[in-house]
Amino acid sequence: MQQYLTVLEKSWFELHHHYHFSEPQKVFNKLIAAYSEKQRAYHTLQHLYECLVLLKSIQADLIDAHAVELALWFHDAVYDPQVKDNELKSAELFEQYLIQDLSIDIVQKIKRWILATHKHALTDELDLQFLLDIDLAILAASPERFAEYEQQIQQEYAWVYPDIYLIKRKQVLAHFYQTEPLYQTEYFQQNFEQRSKGNLRGILDGK
Secondary structure, three states, rough: OOHHHOOOOOOHHHHHHOOOOOOHHHHHHHHHHHHHOOOOOOOOOHHHHHHHHHHHHHHHOOOOHHHHHHHHOOOOOOOOOOOOOHHHHHHHHHHHOOOOOOOOOHHHHHHHHHHHHHOOOOOOOHHHHHHHHHHHHHHOOOOHHHHHHHHHHOOOOOOHHHHHHHHHHHHHHHHHOOOOOOOOOOHHHHHHHHHHHHHHHHHHHHO
């Protein structure tokens, strides 16, 4: 966890330097606590860390990298696998914490982006395309990390009867596999698409 915290703290206080949050340490602490909740196994500090590291490698391609980074911080700030309005609650939490520090335009844009991580619908908005692709980058992870990811998701849904979980999970992964292309940006299509489809095929074939 410590290796994640070092990077996360640097990211957050660079955002503070850009946006001038009124209570940066308080909000940082609340977000770290949120991503450390016991019902989480995948939607954790590790996921946030992986998203932010990936963002840093492509930020030159973004129009407003700071806004994308802030949206990533809050996109899973509320997560309960037994409800369906996590994105809405995450967007509302973002507004609650930072509305006094940001312009209304930035607040509305980031809220809209957080809500978009629910359905991952096609968009022609470049920064949002990258945000959504980053959120799905785990599907193109190394075989070891992808296997860990699958175990983490199963752990979050341990409350579901195992046979039902396996059916529903394969439906989700089949949807990703059948989406052509899976990723919306050219960068992710070139660098992540093939690996993600290989990982997904392996699960769907029962390997």
